[in-house]
Amino acid sequence: MKIAVFFPGIGYRFEKPLLYYSKKLAKECGYDTLVDVDYQIRKTANIRGNAKKMQEAFEEACASAEKFLAPISWKEYDEIVFISKSIGTAVAAHFTNFYHLQAKQIYYTPLAQTFLAEPTPGIAFCGTADPWVPEPDAVLCQCAKAHIQSYRIEGVNHSLEGNDTMKNIEILQQVMRRTKEYLQENRSG
Template sequence: MKTYEELLSDIEDDIELMGASHIVYSMEENNIITDYDYLPSDSCNISTTLKDLQENIRQQMLYAKVSGHLAAADKTAPKLAVIFPGIGYTADKPLLYYTSRLARKHGYQIQTVSYGTLPENIKGDSVKMRQAFDLALAQTEESLRDIDWTSYGSILFISKSIGTAISSAYAAQYNLNVKNILFTPLADTFSFPLQGSIAFHGTADPWAETAAIQTLAEQKEVPLFLTKNANHSLETGDIQTDLSILKTTMDRVERFII
């Protein structure tokens, strides 16, 4: 199997010859691109442009790097996953519920943060957004104050919306080495250190502009998984499409967790 560097080198050569929009066919194993060809075959059967293929492989390289963030963790020590909900997107909603189930499946204890009462109608209001962040961070510190972080071999943060900013701020404040799953992060989330993070964003998310999130994720070397036409909950409104999105998202999440 070719390395990511070899695949990217081949793609760059092909882009020079045929153009970035030229259609090729990729081979995938467990959602990982392993090769591509110019014509479809039994093994190379996923149609894509050279430009998209190049971007997907770059994301895979970042994903592999981030997934190894805690590679040296003590495998015999307990593992802890902390859920940082959004405002209105509670821990029993699909992205957080199924991610916590996967974490539990892989041996993590689960702790859920509760923020209490936060300002309403904060969208587009920077003052209220800052108030919500400060209150939620203070409540998080109170909720987690009795945890002995040094007793855990692996720490996983699972965060949604404003929770992505809270989790990232908390990890930086307490100098924690964590893996962090960022579901639909806000632009403000990227103002914090994000080593060991992966992010999921819908291109129809009214809370975060796609081009800005892509640029910020690239600057911080955060693997960013885009879902076309999905909103702030990674949903489109079509039930079957949304179930497919959830399945694909959880496949990527599980690869990151284990």
């Protein structure tokens, strides 16, 4: 059996393109159990650029996520993938280590906070015009240190989008193609 677990961002929920289509791809790739970790973060105002508030949001997300993850019998699954967005990348990294899982990781727009949670290898997608990541090269460097294959996408924001709708659709297609290829790879951990 295969399980795919989805960790959203604060404002980037499951119906948004990256998570919506990655869920469809996971199902197509044989992941028979799909879990949305629908944590709630109460204090979302003025988080960006505030390390203390970001840490509080991370801790709140982890506490909330535990109720979705605690009942899962991880040993029942031959393959586990965590697909995460923004703050969800930090939460996914935390729980991979907390449960000592050999999980594939797909990190959409990881934050500096993600690397404090000691992420495990996987793939990541980062935009160069992301206001949540003022130094994308630093994040890409952290990805390399953590053995995360990263894809740098020029001129896109935290949703991996720019100002040109047709270009955004092309970018989404490229990201989903790489996501599918990664999902189809043999177990990596």
